[in-house]
Amino acid sequence: xxxxxxxxxxxxxxxxxxxxxxxxxxxxxxxxxxxxxxxxxxxxxxxxxxxxxxxxxxxxxxxxxxxxxxxxxxxxxxxxxxxxxxxxxxxxxxxxxxxxxxxxxxxxxxxxxxxxxxxxxxxxxxxxxxxxxxxxxxxxxxxxxxxxxxxxxxxxxxxxxxxxxxxxxxxxxxxxxxxxxxxxxxxxxxxxxxxxxxxxxxxxxxxxxxxxxxxxxxxxxxxxxxxxxxxxxxxxxxxxxxxxxxxxxxxxxxxxxxxxxxxxx
Amino acid sequence: xxxxxxxxxxxxxxxxxxxxxxxxxxxxxxxxxxxxxxxxxxxxxxxxxxxxxxxxxxxxxxxxxxxxxxxxxxxxxxxxxxxxxxxxxxxxxxxxxxxxxxxxxxxxxxxxxxxxxxxxxxxxxxxxxxxxxxxxxxxxxxxxxxxxxxxxxxxxxxxxxxxxxxxxxxxxxxxxxxxxxxxxxxxxxxxxxxxxxxxxxxxxxxxxxxxxxxxxxxxxxxxxxxxxxxxxxxxxxxxxxxxxxxxxxxxxxxxxxxxxxxxxxxxxxxxxxxxxxxxxxxxxxxxxxxxxxxxxxxxxxxxxxxxxxxxxxxxxxxxxxxxxxxxxxxxxxxxxxxxxxxxxxxx
Numbered sequence: 184x185x186x187x188x189x190x191x192x193x194x195x196x197x198x199x200x201x202x203x204x205x206x207x208x209x210x211x212x213x214x215x216x217x218x219x220x221x222x223x224x225x226x227x228x229x230x231x232x233x234x235x236x237x238x239x240x241x242x243x244x245x246x247x248x249x250x251x252x253x254x255x256x257x258x259x260x261x262x263x264x265x266x267x268x269x270x271x272x273x274x275x276x277x278x279x280x281x282x283x284x285x286x287x288x289x290x291x292x293x294x295x296x297x298x299x300x301x302x303x304x305x306x307x308x309x310x311x312x313x314x315x316x317x318x319x320x321x322x323x324x325x326x327x328x329x330x331x332x333x334x335x336x337x338x339x340x341x342x343x344x345x346x347x348x349x350x351x352x353x354x355x356x357x358x359x360x361x362x363x364x365x366x367x368x369x370x371x372x373x374x375x376x377x378x379x380x381x382x383x384x385x386x387x388x389x390x391x392x393x394x395x396x397x398x399x400x401x402x403x404x405x406x407x408x409x410x411x412x413x414x415x416x417x418x419x420x421x422x423x424x425x426x427x428x429x430x431x432x433x434x435x436x437x438x439x440x441x442x443x444x445x446x447x448x
Numbered sequence: 449x450x451x452x453x454x455x456x457x458x459x460x461x462x463x464x465x466x467x468x469x470x471x472x473x474x475x476x477x478x479x480x481x482x483x484x485x486x487x488x489x490x491x492x493x494x495x496x497x498x499x500x501x502x503x504x505x506x507x508x509x510x511x512x513x514x515x516x517x518x519x520x521x522x523x524x525x526x527x528x529x530x531x532x533x534x535x536x537x538x539x540x541x542x543x544x545x546x547x548x549x550x551x552x553x554x555x556x557x558x559x560x561x562x563x564x565x566x567x568x569x570x571x572x573x574x575x576x577x578x579x580x581x582x583x584x585x586x587x588x589x590x591x592x593x594x595x596x597x598x599x600x601x602x603x604x605x606x607x608x609x610x611x612x613x614x615x616x617x618x619x620x621x622x623x624x625x626x627x628x629x630x631x632x633x634x635x636x637x638x639x640x641x642x643x644x645x646x647x648x649x650x651x652x653x654x655x656x657x658x659x660x661x662x663x664x665x666x667x668x669x670x671x672x673x674x675x676x677x678x679x680x681x682x683x684x685x686x687x688x689x690x691x692x693x694x695x696x697x698x699x700x701x702x703x704x705x706x707x708x709x710x711x712x713x714x715x716x717x718x719x720x721x722x723x724x725x726x727x728x729x730x731x732x733x734x735x736x737x738x739x740x741x742x743x744x745x746x747x748x749x750x751x752x753x754x755x756x757x758x759x760x761x762x763x764x765x766x767x768x769x770x771x772x773x774x775x776x777x778x779x780x781x782x783x784x785x786x787x788x789x790x791x792x793x794x795x
Contacts, residue, residue: 270686274685291690
């Protein structure tokens with residue numbers, strides 16, 4: 184990872200928990216502008232909580248999340264919604280809602296009492312639907328979509344927010360291999376072509392290594408290590424963070440490191 | 449923002465307009481029939497004549513002083529209950545939610561019964577102004593919904609938990625109401641029992657005015673607040689991610705629904721199931737369209753209570769059966785039908 188790239192987001196000394204149990208423990212993490220940052224780690228390590236804290240869905244006990252140097256705690260809800268979008272892990276919408284209605288909700292942070300729906304909102308919705316390939320199913324109801332189509336409709340909703348930063352919480356969880364690739368290629372395109380800063384939580388370490396610019400290992404509420412996938416995909420580090428013994432080889436197609444876990448501990 | 453820029457698309461405008469027109473026509477017809485029917489039938493032309501300022505003195509008395517307030521109260525109460533039900537079903541994302549199921553109706557009723565027990569004299573007359581009755585209902589309604597919220601705890605966003613605690617709180621409020629009626633002075637019991645079942649037959653104009661004074665501003669605020677219902681349709685994380693302050697908004701909508709319910713219950717009593725059925729039927733008629741949904745829900749609620757009141761007058765005369773009995777007889781099986789349906793509304 185190139186440390187000279189300006190950080191769009193700075194997680195500073197973030198501590199967060201439920202009652203006595205700390206989920207994030209004085210965590211620090213810079214998230215560079217215009218890159219794909221992937222958060223990975225074992226179950227319950229706090230990576231999803233970290234992602235939601237970046238979108239201020241959890242209030243920290245101490246520390247802060249800085250967006251372009253500004254504490255997000257000071258931003259209004261809609262203002263933050265225009266700057267950071269988040270796709271939830273298992274989002275849900277009424278089954279009789281149409282795809283277009285869902286995508287239009289992405290414009291909510293741009294709306295105000297005295298600010299009616301504008302041509303700009305229409306353009307944003309159309310662009311988001313075209314970019315995710317759901318334009319032809321704009322009038323289909325959510326309940327009639329397949330898993331892959333539904334995921335693209337939700338991504339379109341987040342895109343319609345036109346935020347520079349997009350967070351996605353395990354976006355490929357329930358998708359088959361083809362749709363996993365579709366989804367992550369789409370995210371990569373948004374990053375490369377539109378320069379959006381992407382923060383992803385991914386469970387699959389090999390997908391993480393393939394798509395990340397910055398790979399972050401979270402464990403025990405702290406960042407254990409971060410860096411380019413080539414640096415991060417080391418047997419000793421993976422053994423320490425994920426508690427598996429693994430072999431690392433180079434993927435002959437993409438020239439990215441891949442991990443072959445062979446046993447626990 | 450135009451009223452429905454978020455939600456009306458995807459459902460053809462034609463059928464929505466047609467449904468609104470149809471429901472309006474039925475409402476007007478029932479309103480006139482409600483004024484026309486009674487112990488004696490008054491021809492509609494006489495009713496119209498009186499409404500336009502003519503008619504004999506006796507006719508004017510019957511129409512304007514006896515029947516109109518009763519029909520107007522039924523329309524207001526039914527409309528308010530249905531609006532409250534619409535808000536609750538949207539904000540909990542569950543079509544089984546209603547002021548009744550969530551304990552708000554029984555909470556408001558308990559408030560009123562306590563008020564009656566404390567402030568009535570032996571001649572069955574209130575010692576204080578009846579204007580305090582909606583306040584008593586509101587306190588009861590808000591206490592009930594607050595209790596449901598607190599008991600649901602961290603999972604207050606889970607519709608099922610809210611419904612279960614709502615049913616429990618409703619049962620407790622009902623039990624307390626029964627106790628107060630049993631141990632309270634006997635001279636109030638029969639009056640309160642009739643009122644509890646939902647009856648509009650004794651309402652006069654000053655009570656209707658009071659009702660309108662409570663309900664109109666609440667309904668206006670609620671209609672404005674309903675602007676944020678579409679983002680609240682999404683799951684908690686998604687709706688908050690697009691910038692809605694869901695925890696506060698949810699409390700605000702519950703508060704408004706409780707006030708609407710209280711305004712209705714304070715005068716029309718514990719009318720059952722309108723808040724459950726009317727919004728549901730409205731959704732079948734106009735889909736997700738929000739402004740039309742609110743309008744059609746409220747008018748259907750008004751239609752149901754005016755219709756139920758008309759039915760008890762025609763079918764059971766000279767007995768004065770509470771209109772709420774009819775809505776309960778129709779509503780309870782409908783509730784069972786909704787319970788047995790398997791389809792989910794969110795996914």
